[in-house]
Amino acid sequence: MMARVAMTGLLLLIYCINISASRTNFTDESALLYLSLQMNNLTGEIPQSLGFLSRLEVLDLSENDLYGYVPSSIFNISSLKIIDLNLNDLSGNLPNDMCSNLPMLQYLFMGNNGLVGELPSRLDKCTQLVALSLSYNRFTGNLPREMGNMSKLQDMFLGWNKLTGSIPSEIQNLRAIQHLSLEITNWSELFHLLWGICRLW
Numbered sequence: 595m596m597a598r599v600a601m602t603g604l605l606l607l608i609y610c611i612n613i614s615a616s617r618t619n620f621t622d623e624s625a626l627l628y629l630s631l632q633m634n635n636l637t638g639e640i641p642q643s644l645g646f647l648s649r650l651e652v653l654d655l656s657e658n659d660l661y662g663y664v665p666s667s668i669f670n671i672s673s674l675k676i677i678d679l680n681l682n683d684l685s686g687n688l689p690n691d692m693c694s695n696l697p698m699l700q701y702l703f704m705g706n707n708g709l710v711g712e713l714p715s716r717l718d719k720c721t722q723l724v725a726l727s728l729s730y731n732r733f734t735g736n737l738p739r740e741m742g743n744m745s746k747l748q749d750m751f752l753g754w755n756k757l758t759g760s761i762p763s764e765i766q767n768l769r770a771i772q773h774l775s776l777e778i779t780n781w782s783e784l785f786h787l788l789w790g791i792c793r794l795w
């Protein structure tokens with residue numbers, strides 16, 4: 595039953611893309627708001643053409659076998675509230691400006707993939723973000739200071755990567771934070787951070 599519902603979703607997606615592709619003006623063509631194909635054994639790359647679903651609010655492709663890059667076109671769907679690509683085999687890095695056109699995004703999940711490179715420097719431009727998971731990837735480098743601007747962020751899961759460097763003091767400005775996972779190897783830093791965050795409560 596689950597599989598059938600999801601298959602219908604996939605057919606709907608293909609249908610919408612075909613409709614879009616058969617017209618010349620791609621803007622506002624697709625009314626699909628919700629695309630959930632979670633746990634469907636989907637394999638292959640995520641098509642750039644997903645970007646045609648210009649009113650999409652929920653994109654859930656989690657728990658499949660998708661590989662390749664995260665297509666940049668999805669970061670142009672400004673209506674998105676949820677992006678869930680957890681538990682796939684996605685690779686490559688995320689663009690620094692990926693949040694420039696995502697003013698409504700509340701949930702961004704890309705954990706348990708093979709993403710590399712540095713964390714996008716301006717995730718704070720997703721100003722409505724409530725939950726972020728990029729854990730269990732292979733991100734390197736520092737935590738960007740700008741992340742301290744994310745005033746609505748409640749859950750931030752960045753553990754199980756290869757992040758290095760010290761935690762910027764701006765992280766203590768995350769006033770809504772409730773759950774935080776980070777790799778911290780320096781005890782003095784950990785206590786400093788906890789003190790900083792708890793002070794806000």
Ligand SMILES: *[C@@H]1O[C@H](CO)[C@@H](O)[C@H](O)[C@H]1NC(C)=O
Nearest residue numbers: 617618619620621622623648
């Ligand atoms: C495409 O559609 C949008 C919204 O309906 C409209 O504003 C725009 O003028 C159209 N562009 C072309 C080239 O037809």
Ligand SMILES: *[C@@H]1O[C@H](CO)[C@@H](O)[C@H](O)[C@H]1NC(C)=O
Nearest residue numbers: 596597598600632633634635
């Ligand atoms: C996915 O594959 C597994 C193992 O082959 C199978 O047991 C499961 O039913 C499949 N799920 C769907 C939604 O097709």
Ligand SMILES: *[C@@H]1O[C@H](CO)[C@@H](O)[C@H](O)[C@H]1NC(C)=O
Nearest residue numbers: 645665666667668669670695
């Ligand atoms: C995003 O949208 C802008 C403006 O509509 C366009 O120029 C750009 O090519 C789009 N990027 C992607 C990756 O689709």
Ligand SMILES: *[C@@H]1O[C@H](CO)[C@@H](O)[C@H](O)[C@H]1NC(C)=O
Nearest residue numbers: 718738739740741742743764
């Ligand atoms: C976000 O943070 C950076 C560095 O911490 C700061 O320079 C910037 O002005 C902040 N505010 C906004 C709205 O980007």
Ligand SMILES: *[C@@H]1O[C@H](CO)[C@@H](O)[C@H](O)[C@H]1NC(C)=O
Nearest residue numbers: 760761780781782783784786
């Ligand atoms: C741990 O962090 C403190 C404060 O940021 C720093 O002074 C110290 O050198 C760090 N220790 C190690 C082993 O990195």
